[in-house]
Amino acid sequence: MDQQIIWITGASSGIGEALAINYSKKGDKLILSARNQQKLEEVKSKCAYPENVRILNLDLNNTESFPYKVDEAWNLFGKIDILINSGGVSQRGLGLNTSLKTELEIMNVNFWGSVVLSKALINKMIPLKSGQIVCISSLVGKFGTKFRSTYSASKHALHGYFDSLRAELFESGIKFTIICPGFIRTDVSINALTESGNKQGTMDDAQDNGMPPDVFAKKAISAISKHKEEVYIGGKEVLGVYLKRWVPLFFSKFMRKAKVV
Numbered sequence: 001m002d003q004q005i006i007w008i009t010g011a012s013s014g015i016g017e018a019l020a021i022n023y024s025k026k027g028d029k030l031i032l033s034a035r036n037q038q039k040l041e042e043v044k045s046k047c048a049y050p051e052n053v054r055i056l057n058l059d060l061n062n063t064e065s066f067p068y069k070v071d072e073a074w075n076l077f078g079k080i081d082i083l084i085n086s087g088g089v090s091q092r093g094l095g096l097n098t099s100l101k102t103e104l105e106i107m108n109v110n111f112w113g114s115v116v117l118s119k120a121l122i123n124k125m126i127p128l129k130s131g132q133i134v135c136i137s138s139l140v141g142k143f144g145t146k147f148r149s150t151y152s153a154s155k156h157a158l159h160g161y162f163d164s165l166r167a168e169l170f171e172s173g174i175k176f177t178i179i180c181p182g183f184i185r186t187d188v189s190i191n192a193l194t195e196s197g198n199k200q201g202t203m204d205d206a207q208d209n210g211m212p213p214d215v216f217a218k219k220a221i222s223a224i225s226k227h228k229e230e231v232y233i234g235g236k237e238v239l240g241v242y243l244k245r246w247v248p249l250f251f252s253k254f255m256r257k258a259k260v261v
């Protein structure tokens with residue numbers, strides 16, 4: 001396959017970092033985005049061909065900067081084949097106790113950050129009649145669990161939005177892939193926001209025992225290359241998607257009792 005030009009948000013750690021390292025092994029050209037320049041430089045240095053990697057600082061809270069950021073990203077290599085929206089922030093807190101400020105931040109980063117960035121880029125892809133938008137959603141984009149109300153809502157919203165866009169743009173040549181990870185061993189729980197908006201700061205057992213990000217990245221890259229519309233990647237927690245779909249009442253009762261952290 002020809003070299004591709006891939007823009008990854010949330011590339012400074014976890015899933016975004018693992019995707020960058022794995023795509024780099026294939027000789028693809030990469031644009032790595034997040035807020036922390038130093039961490040992005042570290043990821044770049046771990047890539048097989050650092051000379052094929054560019055860094056572009058991006059704050060997903062700052063949607064007003066996106067038109068300029070998209071122009072800047074596009075001009076780095078002359079086009080972009082794939083945007084992977086991996087940047088995101090999780091939640092650890094009861095819905096009733098979570099401040100509106102915290103909820104807005106989660107929605108802004110996870111939902112509006114991905115939507116506004118993708119739309120600006122799609123406008124550049126359409127004249128070329130090719131391009132692919134990838135969203136890293138979550139299994140909780142398919143069902144809700146305790147302590148994740150706003151996070152789950154932000155990921156569900158991605159499905160509604162991008163399923164609609166996929167239908168609207170069916171003839172444009174733009175592909176949409178939504179990937180739902182289960183528990184992946186990253187810092188996502190450490191960086192998750194508590195009810196007051198502070199970082200949780202500790203690793204959850206579920207993440208600690210989760211799938212290694214490198215294994216996840218290889219499965220995700222395979223799904224992206226096949227232009228899959230929606231995929232679930234994780235351990236036995238993936239079963240939840242099918243239980244919710246086929247035995248919703250049983251699943252609802254199960255989730256009431258489940259100790260999810």
Ligand SMILES: NC(=O)c1ccc[n+]([C@@H]2O[C@H](COP(=O)([O-])OP(=O)(O)OC[C@H]3O[C@@H](n4cnc5c(N)ncnc54)[C@H](O)[C@@H]3O)[C@@H](O)[C@H]2O)c1
Nearest residue numbers: 010012013014015059060087088138181183184186187188
């Ligand atoms: N790890 C898991 O178990 C898991 C499960 C389901 C979904 N996810 C999703 O996977 C994606 C990647 O998470 P991860 O597991 O690699 O966690 P992580 O915390 O290691 O990575 C999150 C990335 O998003 C970036 N980010 C956060 N807020 C940002 C902002 N305002 N502007 C720019 N960048 C910002 C961070 O800098 C980091 O690069 C997220 O969307 C997350 O919701 C992860």
